[in-house]
Amino acid sequence: AQTVTQSQPEMSVQEAETVTLSCTYDTSENNYYLFWYKQPPSRQMILVIRQEAYKQQNATENRFSVNFQKAAKSFSLKISDSQLGDTAMYFCAFMKHGNTGTASKLTFGTGTRLQVTL
Amino acid sequence: DSGVTQTPKHLITATGQRVTLRCSPRSGDLSVYWYQQSLDQGLQFLIQYYNGEERAKGNILERFSAQQFPDLHSELNLSSLELGDSALYFCASSPTGRGGSGGARDTQYFGPGTRLTVL
Numbered sequence: 001a002q003t004v005t006q007s008q009p010e011m012s013v014q015e016a017e018t019v020t021l022s023c024t025y026d027t028s029e030n031n032y033y034l035f036w037y038k039q040p041p042s043r044q045m046i047l048v049i050r051q052e053a054y055k056q057q058n059a060t061e062n063r064f065s066v067n068f069q070k071a072a073k074s075f076s077l078k079i080s081d082s083q084l085g086d087t088a089m090y091f092c093a094f095m096k097h098g099n100t101g102t103a104s105k106l107t108f109g110t111g112t113r114l115q116v117t118l
Numbered sequence: 119d120s121g122v123t124q125t126p127k128h129l130i131t132a133t134g135q136r137v138t139l140r141c142s143p144r145s146g147d148l149s150v151y152w153y154q155q156s157l158d159q160g161l162q163f164l165i166q167y168y169n170g171e172e173r174a175k176g177n178i179l180e181r182f183s184a185q186q187f188p189d190l191h192s193e194l195n196l197s198s199l200e201l202g203d204s205a206l207y208f209c210a211s212s213p214t215g216r217g218g219s220g221g222a223r224d225t226q227y228f229g230p231g232t233r234l235t236v237l
Contacts, residue, residue, distance in 0.1 A: 105163040
């Protein structure tokens with residue numbers, strides 16, 4: 001079974017600054033995906049970024065980037081130029097790679113609550 | 119807006135009752151997943167359907183059941199409700215099985231959730 005660990009329950013960052021959220025995972029799988037989802041106060045789950053384990057290049061989406069260290073089983077999220085709208089709970093999630101039509105459940109960490117302040 | 123819709127947004131009911139939560143996946147997505155988010159258990163996978171067939175089960179209670187209909191919408195039925203069933207229930211969908219490549223094919227997009235309160 002896979003496990004995902006987010007060791008920072010809460011973090012705070014000032015507007016325009018950079019913050020890094022940590023995530024580690026445990027798996028015996030070689031092919032998998034990792035995700036960061038954001039849950040703002042509205043409680044909607046919003047995809048932030050995705051990383052395929054077979055890709056060595058770290059994924060980037062605008063102000064969001066990841067540092068994926070496969071050997072260390074580490075997957076951190078860096079938010080640059082933080083904005084008030086980034087205030088949310090952030091969940092790290094693991095998914096086994098599946099063949100067409102096969103099950104691919106998400107296993108979530110416990111989340112990191114990020115507060116962006118003025 | 120993810121394109122996944124869920125109804126109702128809120129549901130308040132009493133212990134022992136039965137409720138049905140409804141989910142419509144993104145247009146063309148064949149896979150539907152149900153998750154439960156509670157304060158003590160976090161986000162937990164319940165069940166997955168692919169093109170009308172059950173594909174995987176997670177920590178789903180026997181009092182809970184689900185199905186996916188020919189038009190691909192899905193319903194989650196919760197019966198003999200207990201106080202501990204109060205939670206946010208999410209539906210997600212993915213293009214898995216429609217073709218495409220790797221992560222894009224398997225990425226799950228979430229609906230807004232149904233908040234269930236059992237009194």
